[in-house]
Amino acid sequence: MRRVAIVGAGMTDFxxxxxxxxxxxxxxxxxxxxxxxxxxxxxYVDGVLCASAPDAFDGYHDxxxxxxxxxxxxxxxxxxxxxxxxxxxxxxxxxxxxVASGLxxxxxxxxxxxxxxxxxxAQKLFQTIFEPVVEQPLGPNLIWIFALEMRxxxxxxxxxxxxxxxxxxxxxxxxxxxPHAQLGARITVEDVLKSEVMVWPxxxxxxxxxxxxxxAVLLASENVARKLTDTPVWIDGxxxxxxxxxxxxxxxxxxxxVYLAAQKxxxxxxxxNPLKEVDVWEPYDPFTYxxxxxxxxxxxxxxxxxxxxxxxQLHRDGDHPASPSGGLLGVGNPIAAAxxxxxxxxxxxxxERAGKRQVPNAYVxxxxxxxxxxxxxTVVVCRR
Amino acid sequence: xxxxxxxVLGVGEIPPSSSLRDLDFREMTFEAAVQAYADADIDxxxxxxxxxxxxxxxxxxxIADEYTPDQVGMRLKFNMLVAGDFxxxxxxxxxxxxxxxxxxxxxxxxxxxxEIENYADVLRASLDPHCLRPILSDPYAIAGLDARAFxxxxxxxxxxxxxxxxxxxxxxxxxxxxxxxxxxxxxxxxSPFVYxxxxxxxxxxxxxxxxxxxxxxxxxxxxxxxxxxxxSIWQTGATSGAHQWMRSWGAMEWVRGALERVGRDLHGxxxxxxxxxxxxxxxxxxxxxxxxxxxxxxxxxxxxxxxGDLDLGSALPFNPSGGCLGNGNSLNxxxxxxxxxxxxxxxxxxxxxxxxGAKAAIVGSLxxxxxxxxxxxxxxxxxxx
Numbered sequence: 024m025r026r027v028a029i030v031g032a033g034m035t036d037f038x039x040x041x042x043x044x045x046x047x048x049x050x051x052x053x054x055x056x057x058x059x060x061x062x063x064x065x066x067y068v069d070g071v072l073c074a075s076a077p078d079a080f081d082g083y084h085d086x087x088x089x090x091x092x093x094x095x096x097x098x099x100x101x102x103x104x105x106x107x108x109x110x111x112x113x114x115x116x117x118x119x120x121x122v123a124s125g126l127x128x129x130x131x132x133x134x135x136x137x138x139x140x141x142x143x144x145a146q147k148l149f150q151t152i153f154e155p156v157v158e159q160p161l162g163p164n165l166i167w168i169f170a171l172e173m174r175x176x177x178x179x180x181x182x183x184x185x186x187x188x189x190x191x192x193x194x195x196x197x198x199x200x201x202p203h204a205q206l207g208a209r210i211t212v213e214d215v216l217k218s219e220v221m222v223w224p225x226x227x228x229x230x231x232x233x234x235x236x237x238x239a240v241l242l243a244s245e246n247v248a249r250k251l252t253d254t255p256v257w258i259d260g261x262x263x264x265x266x267x268x269x270x271x272x273x274x275x276x277x278x279x280x281v282y283l284a285a286q287k288x289x290x291x292x293x294x295x296n297p298l299k300e301v302d303v304w305e306p307y308d309p310f311t312y313x314x315x316x317x318x319x320x321x322x323x324x325x326x327x328x329x330x331x332x333x334x335x336q337l338h339r340d341g342d343h344p345a346s347p348s349g350g351l352l353g354v355g356n357p358i359a360a361a362x363x364x365x366x367x368x369x370x371x372x373x374x375e376r377a378g379k380r381q382v383p384n385a386y387v388x389x390x391x392x393x394x395x396x397x398x399x400x401t402v403v404v405c406r407r
Numbered sequence: 408x409x410x411x412x413x414x415v416l417g418v419g420e421i422p423p424s425s426s427l428r429d430l431d432f433r434e435m436t437f438e439a440a441v442q443a444y445a446d447a448d449i450d451x452x453x454x455x456x457x458x459x460x461x462x463x464x465x466x467x468x469x470i471a472d473e474y475t476p477d478q479v480g481m482r483l484k485f486n487m488l489v490a491g492d493f494x495x496x497x498x499x500x501x502x503x504x505x506x507x508x509x510x511x512x513x514x515x516x517x518x519x520x521x522e523i524e525n526y527a528d529v530l531r532a533s534l535d536p537h538c539l540r541p542i543l544s545d546p547y548a549i550a551g552l553d554a555r556a557f558x559x560x561x562x563x564x565x566x567x568x569x570x571x572x573x574x575x576x577x578x579x580x581x582x583x584x585x586x587x588x589x590x591x592x593x594x595x596x597x598s599p600f601v602y603x604x605x606x607x608x609x610x611x612x613x614x615x616x617x618x619x620x621x622x623x624x625x626x627x628x629x630x631x632x633x634x635x636x637x638x639s640i641w642q643t644g645a646t647s648g649a650h651q652w653m654r655s656w657g658a659m660e661w662v663r664g665a666l667e668r669v670g671r672d673l674h675g676x677x678x679x680x681x682x683x684x685x686x687x688x689x690x691x692x693x694x695x696x697x698x699x700x701x702x703x704x705x706x707x708x709x710x711x712x713x714x715g716d717l718d719l720g721s722a723l724p725f726n727p728s729g730g731c732l733g734n735g736n737s738l739n740x741x742x743x744x745x746x747x748x749x750x751x752x753x754x755x756x757x758x759x760x761x762x763x764g765a766k767a768a769i770v771g772s773l774x775x776x777x778x779x780x781x782x783x784x785x786x787x788x789x790x791x792x
Contacts, residue, residue, distance in 0.1 A: 119508075123502075
């Protein structure tokens, strides 16, 4: 297979009510990304791949038209992919096959989301992701179904809310070192438990915020990558896996689709024991329990992640650092951009440019995102 | 592994119809998938991933890929939604196979315009909300402007557009397309203006449709005497953003870029090697714009049309299926219909519209009816290489 590298990354601040339009956010992320590669001219970029979902946030049908000019992609190949919350990492997966196919030597991958404008709240738009005949009339929202999943996860592994709350404490503290973070903070487990109950057992501080933001990464073939940078980060494993739309028909205690995607990506990357071979994890953490739930899937061992958390091994200075960026809970959650932020974090970590967030001796990293109706897992394995 | 040839192993479809009221989209997709897998002589378990071309607002649901895996046997497999026309999803699927990531994949797109009550509003939402939406209650007015620019630039007339309609409806009457009929250019000219200079009959009517195509690597295609090779494919973006300020009116700039790339892959001019062209002409002038892009000459495109060189049995049959004018506008599935028709031509299975000895074909599709971006594919049979 043709090797594919990340050679640059850039992002906007993640904020609620960011005073930039979507095209402005995209332009800023792209500019920062190209500046990161020695002020590379867009002329040297063969094509652009966009990710953003759903269309309703921007109020645009076919919103690739927002991005083509903002990303300076006029006259270049430009397409858009999305798989709900999994879109950011899916874009890296798709970007990988663009370059690995031999059709592209350089590809700009751009993800953005503008969640602030929907009134009264983005959550209202999420109702439109549900099945329209049976589910939508019940007026569900995402917090309801995640509360069901969190409850099931707690039950399956006899987990306390106190333990799960430690994910928020850890990630928000990590985010204090991220220059673009929305919600970096020093909080306590008690703060999480005392925050407003949204839908039991989910409290407000168990949830990532709604955010605006954009991220761009530049991918390149091996030959080009070595000319552009001394510190390419290789994407050595990619996979996505989509489960049935019937989310009510599966055991919510374990994300089997994440497990299957991870296994494929590991096989491709030659990883046989992820717990030993992966140095840094960026699992998708829109809710506190999801970091643990997804890590269980990535590790292939139900209930292992909470034990690692309890032992302090998921902290940045632990043996298995998870979300050293601060994750969605700390940096913010502009859906598609949040997933690509995790890929960018791997790039910064594995090229030893993560500053205060740097995990020592990070050679192999895994980023993962999740979405649709709790049904898709998207995974990339990166190597220094 | 990777970077080898990519082949069409099987195709399935629910033929275009003005309204498929007896089937919901899941049933349509299921039936097309069953056909495609049978056509490829494979079990669904052998298909490793799915690429779909869908748009949220057209589906009437957000994050529409949630609803695709079950009915095509793709649960717990690779999935990627590409927000555009079928050929854009095909572009992604082609790269995934060529990269070595997967050996066998499916590509799906469906459209139910008969169930969309406010399509003009949906399409209008693709335009800039400040400058264009307030002044364009019907976004097809953009096609009217584009047609006007084309006529003005080339010195052609609406009669030329009507000749396109006459040809495509005639072809569709033979192929079984839902809007096929014998209609003279003069009769087309008598239909009222809707987006001047476009008359009602210059505009494709809607049709419900679904296509499922199975692609495979060279290894997966080995032994098949029906596999059609995707020799090259390229997509090119628009000349302008949602505001259309910088749009290159009256021409399809994207065709030139895509053609150059396909030509480079083939080490030759794909148009000279092609036995037919299938293209998603949502409006009559778009067929001439696309052909002008392929030939690099608007005058030559018009000459071929006027002299009948685009008819069945001529030098370069263009839309022998009847195109979108004869088969309908199936929104983002339109490219799938054109692609399936071209594959059947190359297999010699096109029935009454069969182009004799067809061994190579160009297939093109627009991103949407009013966009100036698109995808170009060059298909050929084994003995055309």
